[in-house]
Structures are given as C-alpha cells and as structure tokens.
Amino acid sequence: MSHTKTILLLLILCATAGAAGCITASFGEITYNGSALTIRAENAHEPADAVLQVTVASVDTLVQDEVYKQARYVSLDRGANEYTIPVELEPGKYRVYLQLFVGDDRRASVIRDLEV
Numbered sequence: 001m002s003h004t005k006t007i008l009l010l011l012i013l014c015a016t017a018g019a020a021g022c023i024t025a026s027f028g029e030i031t032y033n034g035s036a037l038t039i040r041a042e043n044a045h046e047p048a049d050a051v052l053q054v055t056v057a058s059v060d061t062l063v064q065d066e067v068y069k070q071a072r073y074v075s076l077d078r079g080a081n082e083y084t085i086p087v088e089l090e091p092g093k094y095r096v097y098l099q100l101f102v103g104d105d106r107r108a109s110v111i112r113d114l115e116v
Contacts, residue, residue: 024044025041026041026108027039028080032089032114036087037054037087039052041082041100050073050101050102051074052099053100054068054070055097056096056097059094059095068087068089095114096112096114098110098111098112
C-alpha cells in the first residue's frame with residue numbers, strides 16, 4: 001500500500017472513530033432546593049420528545065443505596081433545557097445518574113455527586 005493511501009486510510013479511521021461517540025446533548029448543572037432536583041441539559045440537535053431517566057443513590061463509605069428512580073417523558077428543545085424532578089432527600093451524600101434517550105438513541109449520560 002502506498003504512503004498516501006496509508007495516510008488517507010488512517011485519517012478516515014480517525015474520523016470514523018471520533019464520530020462514533022458523538023453525543024448531541026449534554027447535562028449541565030444539577031442542583032437540589034430542598035424539595036426537587038433541577039437538571040439542566042443542552043441540546044445541539046433538533047427538538048425532540050425524549051425520555052429522561054433519573055436515578056439517585058445515597059452514598060455512605062463503600063455502600064450505595066438507590067433511593068429514587070424515575071423515567072419521564074420530556075420535551076428536549078434545541079439549546080438550553082431545564083427539568084424539575086420533585087424528590088425528598090435527607091441531608092447526606094448522593095450520586096445522581098442521568099440518561100437522556102431519543103427513541104433508541106442515548107443522547108447524553110452522566111454521573112454526578114450531590115451533597116444535600
């Protein structure tokens with residue numbers, strides 16, 4: 001294989017590998033106000049109906065206990081989005097798992113630590 005073809009093949013391979021992990025939405029700040037989580041998400045794609053899955057686990061030393069789990073339909077608009085999830089959390093440390101799906105495609109996923 002010629003040197004030019006090898007370089008071209010490597011460039012195509014890098015572009016394909018880079019595009020394979022493209023996520024068109026991302027989660028921003030997650031806050032808790034005493035009665036609800038506020039979740040911010042940014043969408044670079046067209047508006048769509050989506051499913052937001054929220055799982056909250058309390059974290060104590062080496063143990064995690066799931067204290068809340070819900071999937072709900074949301075409108076995912078282009079640009080900034082904000083969702084309010086009513087949930088009662090006791091003071092302590094938590095881990096919040098978020099996933100955003102449009103159809104069968106996962107648009108965003110993140111794990112965040114939260115202290116109440």
